[in-house]
Amino acid sequence: MVPELRKRHRRIWQIGGVLLCLGFAAAIWVLPKPVPAGQWPGNELPPFPKVLASKTKGNLSFQLRQGANDLKQIEITQQRVMEQTFVQVFCNNALQGVLGPAGVRRFSLSDTLSAEPPYLIELVDGINHKTIHQIVLP
Amino acid sequence: MSVNYTTVQWNRQKRRYDRIMLGIMVLYLLTFTFLQLVFYPLTSPETLIIRATGTLAFIMLQFILCIGPLARLDHRFLPLLYNRRHLGVTTFLIGAVHGVFNVIQFHSLGYVDPIFSVFASNTHYASLQDFPFQVLGFFALVILFLMAATSHDFWLKNLSPRWWKSLHMLVYLAYGLLVFHVMLGVVQLEQSPMWIGFVGFGLLTLVSLHLMAAGVEKKRLLEQMDKAAVGEGFYQVCSAEDIPENRAKMVYLEGQNIAVFRYDGKVSAVNNICRHQHGPIGEGKIVDGCITCPWHGYQYLPQNGQSPPPFTEKLETYDVKIVDGMVWVNPSPYPEGTERPAAIIQA
Structure with missing residues (x-):
């Protein structure tokens, strides 16, 4: 290789290496809070036995369920797939998971969240950051 | 080495090189498919293709970029350099499958042109977290296409080695774009430590190898200059x-x-x-x-x-x-x- 070309390679990797590593670190820095384990479509949780409340909005049905130790669970039934590709589910501003294809999705609330009714359920377009639906379960 | 241009100057070494390369690629695709079906049984065939080809193209590009410094540090790696051209063109083809399936799956069912949709469906260009990472992959694929299309002695001769080499050094830019394509895409979406480790390990290895090779070359050059006596x-x-x-x-x-x-x-x-x-x-x-x-x-x-x-x-x-x-x-x-x-x- 021509010495001039070797020098160009060296400079590219000296500068590029630093920039890539900084960018890599920045991308990790801005990582969103992880979605709770088991809350991705395909890993459905079993339903809690007792239904406390039900509401319907468009093609979506919402149920508040109660399990052992007074823990709560939100169940969302989608009749059709959502128009938005990435729909996040929040309960009292805490991210619970995402919706997937049509079907039933369940989100178990933490001890703290279970003890804080009423429950404001928000469906948010995760790409455009727009709230699609808001519903309150008692 | 040829007097006349031929599409591929086949010889025994190149055939062997390509057979090994294809064997490893098929093995990777089969292993990836098996693991996906075991751990994510609901994955659709389109998603499986997108993930398998995306990861394979990234690994191949990473490997290609390691060959140069490895060959400079240890001459036993020189045979890998001999037919790197075929490896590069194959990487583009695999990347193209990934890109085309992505455009079909995510951008072809709307009212706008699918390519326009890649740029316009997400316009958070000012946000690092929500950056439209597909655009980065698109430009990386364009660079890989230009390289694959000119990966022939016809272009080397007509563009001149200097300009041809400069064009092909854009591969470093393509690699950078792909690092951010992954880090601002699947990593932001899934926050998986596996993806972070996968990209981070590759990045550190690559940067270290290139800097080590550059250091060795510089030292060798200085030694040569010191020894000479007029x-x-x-x-x-x-x-x-x-x-x-x-x-x-x-x-x-x-x-x-x-x-x-x-x-x-x-x-x-x-x-x-x-x-x-x-x-x-x-x-x-x-x-x-x-x-x-x-x-x-x-x-x-x-x-x-x-x-x-x-x-x-x-x-x-x-x-x-x-x-x-x-x-x-x-x-x-x-x-x-x-x-x-x-x-x-x-x-």
């Missing part, structure tokens, strides 16, 4: 015994990059830069009486720097003499292909 236009290079038979000593004198070859009890000096892709002639060896470039096998005669007929490539030559067993080189170059008498090594 005498009547000639520089003392080394002892004739320091050059292994059919190998070379590389020196950098008065801006000239020179390879001094020892063969059949003689020593000759030619320019160290191959006319094909500016490969380091001096890292090659003499095969069948011809200096053979380690990168792609281009050959030159040591006494006149000419490629054996019917080939037409030529190198500059230099005067060499041996005094008391020491090799002296005059760095004033003769025109390409000029015959110069070899210096005889006294027994």
